[in-house]
Amino acid sequence: MNKIEKIASFTVDHDLLTEGIYVSRIDGDITTYDLRTRVPNGGDYMDNLTMHSVEHMFATYVRASSIADRVIYFGPMGCQTGFYLLVRNADNGETLTVVKDVLSRIVNHDGEMFGAVKRECGNYLNLDLACAKVECERYLAILNSKENDFLYKGEKI
Ligand SMILES: [Zn+2]
Numbered sequence: 001m002n003k004i005e006k007i008a009s010f011t012v013d014h015d016l017l018t019e020g021i022y023v024s025r026i027d028g029d030i031t032t033y034d035l036r037t038r039v040p041n042g043g044d045y046m047d048n049l050t051m052h053s054v055e056h057m058f059a060t061y062v063r064a065s066s067i068a069d070r071v072i073y074f075g076p077m078g079c080q081t082g083f084y085l086l087v088r089n090a091d092n093g094e095t096l097t098v099v100k101d102v103l104s105r106i107v108n109h110d111g112e113m114f115g116a117v118k119r120e121c122g123n124y125l126n127l128d129l130a131c132a133k134v135e136c137e138r139y140l141a142i143l144n145s146k147e148n149d150f151l152y153k154g155e156k157i
Pocket of ligand 1: 052056120121122123124
């Protein structure tokens with residue numbers, strides 16, 4: 001059997017990782033951002049309702065943002081501590097501005113949860129706008145409270 005290599009995100013030291021925004025990897029013109037909303041192994045995780053609700057709201061707003069046509073993917077991490085955002089031809093400063101703007105749009109969203117209908121979602125009853133707002137407000141405060149250099153701790157430029 002061939003030796004199975006560790007994938008890049010498993011080589012990041014999760015003991016050093018805290019909440020923030022990081023560049024997880026770059027593949028050609030695609031940047032994968034690690035939007036870390038919770039401290040890994042910190043005992044305080046997002047529940048599925050929260051992750052799913054943020055996913056619907058963030059994915060919709062980011063695909064309506066100034067980088068809409070360069071967004072490849074947005075979705076939650078299975079470990080319940082963050083999300084991945086994939087952007088083509090990304091600029092970190094621009095991405096941070098857009099992420100903050102999307103978060104504040106969600107916090108201020110007045111109206112229905114996006115995509116909360118059976119035809120558009122695999123578990124449409126498992127959605128709650130209030131949960132998305134709480135999580136996005138919390139994460140926005142974290143991003144606003146620190147310098148975001150996009151580097152994992154201990155990582156060299
Ligand atoms: Zn859904």
